[in-house]
Amino acid sequence: MSEASRGNRHLKRERQRVHLTQEENATALTDLAATMYEAGELTRRTSVSPRQYRRWESPTPPWPHPDHRKLLERFYGRSIHELGFTPPGVDSPGTITVIEPAPAPPAAPTEVEIHDPVNRRKALTTGAAALGVTAAGAGLPWLSPTAAAEPGESELRVGNDDIDLLRTAAHDLDAIDQRFGGDRLWRGARNQLMWLHHLIDQGSYTDPIGQELHGIAGQLTTSLGWFCYDADRQTEARVYFSEALNTAMLSGDDALATRTLSNMARQSVDLGKAREAIRFSRIAQAHATEWSAPPRVGALLAIREAQGHARLGDEISAGNAIKRAWNHFERGTSQRDPDWTTFLNEAELTCLEGMCRIDLGQHRQSVKLLDHSARLQDIEHSRNRGMCLARLAYAALQGRDLDHSVHAVSESLRLIDGGMTSTRNRKQLTLVRNGLALHRAHAPAREMAERLTEYTA
Numbered sequence: 001m002s003e004a005s006r007g008n009r010h011l012k013r014e015r016q017r018v019h020l021t022q023e024e025n026a027t028a029l030t031d032l033a034a035t036m037y038e039a040g041e042l043t044r045r046t047s048v049s050p051r052q053y054r055r056w057e058s059p060t061p062p063w064p065h066p067d068h069r070k071l072l073e074r075f076y077g078r079s080i081h082e083l084g085f086t087p088p089g090v091d092s093p094g095t096i097t098v099i100e101p102a103p104a105p106p107a108a109p110t111e112v113e114i115h116d117p118v119n120r121r122k123a124l125t126t127g128a129a130a131l132g133v134t135a136a137g138a139g140l141p142w143l144s145p146t147a148a149a150e151p152g153e154s155e156l157r158v159g160n161d162d163i164d165l166l167r168t169a170a171h172d173l174d175a176i177d178q179r180f181g182g183d184r185l186w187r188g189a190r191n192q193l194m195w196l197h198h199l200i201d202q203g204s205y206t207d208p209i210g211q212e213l214h215g216i217a218g219q220l221t222t223s224l225g226w227f228c229y230d231a232d233r234q235t236e237a238r239v240y241f242s243e244a245l246n247t248a249m250l251s252g253d254d255a256l257a258t259r260t261l262s263n264m265a266r267q268s269v270d271l272g273k274a275r276e277a278i279r280f281s282r283i284a285q286a287h288a289t290e291w292s293a294p295p296r297v298g299a300l301l302a303i304r305e306a307q308g309h310a311r312l313g314d315e316i317s318a319g320n321a322i323k324r325a326w327n328h329f330e331r332g333t334s335q336r337d338p339d340w341t342t343f344l345n346e347a348e349l350t351c352l353e354g355m356c357r358i359d360l361g362q363h364r365q366s367v368k369l370l371d372h373s374a375r376l377q378d379i380e381h382s383r384n385r386g387m388c389l390a391r392l393a394y395a396a397l398q399g400r401d402l403d404h405s406v407h408a409v410s411e412s413l414r415l416i417d418g419g420m421t422s423t424r425n426r427k428q429l430t431l432v433r434n435g436l437a438l439h440r441a442h443a444p445a446r447e448m449a450e451r452l453t454e455y456t457a
Contacts, residue, residue, distance in 0.1 A: 008061045010084030014076045015057075026053040030292065033071050034335050041074075042067045043167060043215075044255070045336035049292045056085075062252045063087055066211045087207055156198075158205040163212045166196060170220045171339060177223070178343055181383040181422030182230030189224045196220060215256075218247040222260040229267050230383070232423035237267060254290040258297060259340050261287065265304040269311050270424070277308035294336045299328035300344050303352045310356035318360060322353055343384065347376035351388040358395050366395040367404065374411070383422050386415040390428035397435045405432065406448045413455060429455065 015025050029048040036042045046067045055062060056072075061084065064072060069080045076083060173189050199205075200213050225240030241264045248257035261284035268277035281304040288297050306321035329349055354369035370392035377385035393408035409432055412425065433452035439445040 007059050008057045008084040010082065011061070011072075012057050014078065014083060022053050022057065023050045026050045029053070029071055029075055032075055033067070036071065036074065037335060042070060043212075044338055045294075045334070046071070046255070047292045047336055049290060052290060061085055063211075065251060065253055066208060066215055069208070069211070156203045158199055158203045158209050158213065160209070162199075163209060163216070166213075166216050170216055170223065173220070173227075174223055174340070175380075177227060177230065178384065179380055179382050179420070181386075181420055181425065182227035183421035183423055186224060186227035186231050186233065186236075189220065189227050193217065193220050193224055214247070214251060215253070218244055218251070218253060218256045219259075221247065222256065222263060225260070226263050229263070229270075230422050230424050232427065234267065234271060238264075241267070254287040255293070255338060257287040258284045258291075258293060258301070259338070262300055262304055265301075265308065269307045272311075274308045274311035277311070278305055281305035281308060294334040295328040295331035296333060296337045296341045296344060299325045299349065300341055302328060303349060303356075306356050307352065307359070310359040313360065315360050318356055322356060325349065325353075343381060345376075345381070347373045347378075347388075348381065348384055350376065351384065351391070354388070354395070355391055358391060358398075363395050363399040367392065367399060367401065370395055371404075374408070382415050382418070382420050383425070386412050386420050386422065386425045387428065389415070390425050390432065393432045394428060394435070397432060402436070402439055402442050402445045405436065406444045409436075409448055409452065413451070416455065426455065 015022070018025075020028060026048045033042060033046045033048070037045050044067060048068070048071070056064070063085060064080070069085075072083055073080055169192060173185065173192070177185055196213065196217050200210070200217065203213075205213070221240050222244035225237045225244060228234075228237035228240060241260055244260045245257060245264075247253070248260060261280045265277040265280040265284065268274070268280060281301050284304070285298075285301050288301060302321050302325035306318045306325060309318035309321055326349070329344075329346075350369050351373035354366045354373060357363075357366035357369060370388055373388045374385060374392060377388065389408045389412035393405045393412065396402075396404035396408060409429065412429065416425070429452055433449050436445040436449040436452070
């Protein structure tokens with residue numbers, strides 16, 4: 001039997017019915033995905049590359065992630081099983097199963113949706129409180145509650161409403177991190193992830209809901225790794241990043257792999273593993289190609305690679321990567337930009353280039369870039385502005401511009417007093433304090449060093 005005849009004949013037949021090549025079909029699916037995302041029918045901006053489509057028509061097509069399943073079903077007007085796809089653990093198309101089966105059988109979709117709204121709201125609140133899923137610090141929003149069994153019931157049923165709550169809670173955590181940092185956030189996020197895994201292991205749900213749960217768990221795991229990294233809990237961060245990357249590989253989620261490897265590259269620079277950072281960035285770029293990632297993703301991965309080269313002192317390679325990052329960035333935003341790239345505005349990319357210039361010993365240029373970045377950054381990205389100001393203070397100190405350094409520290413401390421928490425930021429300020437303490441004859445530098453001692457102790 002030929003390779004072609006052993007492939008996914010169901011999907012191939014539907015493609016040929018609409019008279020499209022594999023490349024044309026991939027493009028048509030990508031266009032439809034943009035329309036569906038804008039209409040709120042998909043959970044994230046997504047695309048289909050020709051290579052991905054060819055894998056779907058292969059003899060052993062991978063199980064598409066939830067948004068791709070919705071996309072395929074909409075485009076062809078047939079169920080995902082009629083298109084020749086089989087969920088993991090199922091031997092024949094047409095069989096619906098629960099991923100990681102729970103002790104109780106999956107509930108039918110109609111059963112999931114018939115709960116009384118008032119009782120459901122009560123059950124959600126009860127479930128969250130029982131596990132202590134609270135925000136990580138005073139003044140921070142409460143995390144959204146999630147599913148629970150009705151009083152007197154043994155089943156833990158999960159439906160579409162619960163998925164929406166869980167997804168919103170994960171997005172809220174990322175937004176809180178951008179404004180306040182990860183020091184007070186990682187504990188609450190860990191509790192939220194534990195509850196999510198409890199739902200996966202013990203809940204009763206349909207196969208599509210199971211896929212959604214696994215997808216949210218993967219995104220929350222890499223977010224938790226980032227929160228731990230920001231809180232300087234590096235060993236835990238590496239564990240969560242590794243878990244998220246394993247999830248991405250097992251599920252074929254190239255977007256999750258791209259995001260996680262980008263996070264790992266940033267951490268590797270701070271751990272003094274510059275070559276590892278470059279390697280992670282390049283592997284992430286390969287995964288980004290698989291899902292035809294938009295330019296903003298390319299900009300992020302290029303600047304991550306530049307940071308690795310800069311830490312090695314490779315000015316030429318760092319400069320080339322920085323140039324690639326700006327070239328991608330200047331192509332603008334796209335409807336397909338994932339949520340995890342929204343932090344990469346002009347201010348942030350300018351700051352990241354300034355950090356590269358510090359590592360290359362180009363202190364005057366780094367001061368100019370970081371000063372510009374600090375003026376551009378908005379309140380929603382206060383943690384990043386605080387990091388920028390701390391780096392600016394250090395760069396100005398290296399250039400012996402003490403007044404500029406003191407002013408930048410003062411602005412950074414204002415953000416800390418306003419609730420921004422980040423051990424990364426405090427560690428950078430510790431370096432500045434040590435440098436300012438050497439200039440005892442300069443009264444503002446001496447006074448700021450003494451003030452910093454109180455913050456960094």
